[in-house]
Amino acid sequence: MSSEPSAPPAPAASPAPSALSAPSAPYRPGRLSTGDRVFLSAFIGLPLLALLVFVWLPAFTSIALSFTTWDGIDLGDIHWTGLGNYTEIFTNYPPFWPAVRNNLIWLLFTALLPTPFGILLAYQLDKKIRFTKIYQTAIFLPMVLSLAVVGFIWEIIYNPDTGLLDSALRAAGSAHHIDWLGDPDLNLWAVLIASGWRHTGYIMILYLAGLKGFDPALKEAAALDGANGRQTFLRVTFPALKPVNIIILVVTVMESLRAFDIVYVLGGGVGSKPGMELLSLLITDNIIGESSHIGYGSALAVVLLLVSLAAIGTFLVQTFRKEDR
Template sequence: MSTDTTTENPEAAAEPSPGAAPRQSPTGHRRLLTRRDRITLGLMAGLPTILHVALVWLTALASIALAFTSWNGIGFDSIQWVGLQNFRELFTNNPQFWPAVEHNVVWFVVLILLPTPFGLFLAMQLDKRIRFSRVYQTAFFLPVVMSLAVIGFVWQLVYNPDTGLINSVIGANKPGHYIDWIGDPDLNLWAVLIAASWRHAGYMMILYLAGLKGVDPALREASSLDGADEWQTFKNVVFPTLRPTNTVVLVVTIIEALRAFDLVFVFNKGAQGTELLSILVTNNIIGESSRVGYGSAIAVVLLVISLAVIVPYLIATFRKERRA
């Protein structure tokens, strides 16, 4: 006598076969996500969001609030509200503030005038698909993926007054005649900028190389048929097409100039001649005489300058997306 398997094993009957259609809800809609899937997605999206809000947004808001206080960083009961006093002192009584602003501006000007065009030149050459182009891309992009602390250490060896490469080549490594590239206030900023430009050129090369991939080859062929040489093709066809890439490059370069810290701190911890806004923030917050409120005020100024650059870029980007 045969038995009904569905009555003897109801669980087996409830499970769909491998080729069966997805289970439907009583209303007739297909259930694409199970409860376990929703929990997994919630954890994957929720935990990074919580960490981002806690470590970025909350700390930024706390810094803005602390900018209007006086606090030595020891005990919350020592926080005192001082209003705009930190900002008044920063703009009027700090002899390092305006030199730091000037150095940040110099940092931006050097990066936009030297390594950025050089990165574009490298991208143009590599876009021609020359032999070993992958090797060249790796070699020029390697400093970008390296830690800035490692880059600073390498360039410290290059600038060493006694055994450094530069002084050894130019014969300036003798006692009493050597050039102190890092210790001289008239030279140390430019020495650091050379190291920063070495890294920035590879970054710009990759950005422009990605932009050049979007240039229609038909436009170049048409320009060549019209008798235009390579420079005319670049000036009238390629460079106008790179306008979105140029905008990204400009924003990235400004951000790089404002957040410059690692190289300077590794070189000489922001000694005279290499003062930067980021160095002033660090020295006031974790220095010998901790002034968390004053350092936060400098950080707020740096944040405002950054937002003044980033916000217009984001607005323009969103407007283009809406028009598209």
């Protein structure tokens, strides 16, 4: 019994040419609703307004007042003096140059001791040693505290009668009471040690964050080439973390130039003790001290601003110029 051959299947219907050739409609973003506009305006406008009111307006006001004399009370007593305040600062203002010297000492001390020590601690804690989290927390704990609180802690330590440091010296056999904060030859170094205690933990965390993102293959390649740990760090790790090094250097310079809180607490408030003069304290003394000299204080603030901008700007320009080359 023969059967007729089955008919071939019908071809699938092809899509209409108009569906393939029709161009897609251009994307048109929807217009923001009134609520979105209000939210974006507040989200962007309020921080800009705060920046203008609390940063730029006082900065420009200080620059303008630096060319005047004013007691800070009666606006009618503002008198234009031109460059008189700046001339007085650089020629007939005795505390200025000791303050500049102490700021330079602060910068050198911070850059040569706490900063390298914080980098060393970060490098050691990155080796996956036992209890590393506990060590990190203990070292970073002073950074959680404000500089004013750190100052109060070290004021208790430096107390010549009941302080921890003098008690330890007496237990060791010393019969002398050392006035750590009253002696002009010691008080600046005492404050530097207290500031360095806090600064070390900050640098450690910054560098440890950089080490966590470091490619371990580079260390392995250096080990295969026969480099020891010190050579690997100096020739491989440290150069590779150049962005972190720039941040640390900028932070160190800025912390040294704007040092105020801890010196204010350990120095006993307004009025710089002999040996503890800093530019930030001179600004405060002239603006809110017993005899207000707003013009002098504003001129000192402008000088400090220019020094900070010159130091940071020069370093950043040189650094980025080398990278472009």
